[in-house]
Amino acid sequence: MYERLLREASDQGVDIYEKPMKPTIKGLYCDNNIWINKHISTTSEKACILAEELGHYHTSAGNILDQSKIENRKQELKARSWAYEKLFPLQKIVKAHQSRVRNRYELAEYLGVSEEFLKDAIERYREKYGPFTTIDNYTICFDPLGVLELFD
Known part of the structure; x- marks a missing residue:
């Protein structure tokens, strides 16, 4: 699943990077780039995280890191829902x-x-x-x- 998502992302012009990140950060999306925490041990979990970040690529706009704002939480839910329906x-x-x-x-x-x-x-x-x-x-x-x- 992870490999298939990597190919789909590449076909859509999204670059994927696996980098060491803080344990609390599993993945990030910004400007057609996705970073996946290199310390995640299973490809199934990486696939789930990649799917959610691709969900942000398809559904989100702007900086939504501040989850205290209702609009940002709505965009987060939209990206997660996209991932659920994808996988x-x-x-x-x-x-x-x-x-x-x-x-x-x-x-x-x-x-x-x-x-x-x-x-x-x-x-x-x-x-x-x-x-x-x-x-x-x-x-x-x-x-x-x-x-x-x-x-x-």
């Missing part, structure tokens, strides 16, 4: 169900994302859709997470 579209929950994925750990592995990212994405979908949503002949329940297959 974890709802159709992938259905595909994971069809592939017999049995729990959240397996789902995170199946998607190539961190368990924290998965948890946050599910919470965001629950906020957006309510307790469940339907795609084709499948109902996705967010709490508890599950998929129901409907008959025609």
Whole structure:
């Protein structure tokens, strides 16, 4: 997933740099440049961070570092939502169900994302859709997470 995102970023004219950064900073975006903290150990976590920073590239404007401002928090949420939908579209929950994925750990592995990212994405979908949503002949329940297959 990380390699695919790196290629997509490059194709869009966004340069990616892995640099040592403070542990509290995982990634930054500014002017078609993304910095990923080199100390992040897993490619799945790097993919999640890169997806969010690409979300800023696609959805944000200006300096939004001051999260005490409501407009900046809205832009942060927009970038995170972009990342969730990029790495974890709802159709992938259905595909994971069809592939017999049995729990959240397996789902995170199946998607190539961190368990924290998965948890946050599910919470965001629950906020957006309510307790469940339907795609084709499948109902996705967010709490508890599950998929129901409907008959025609």
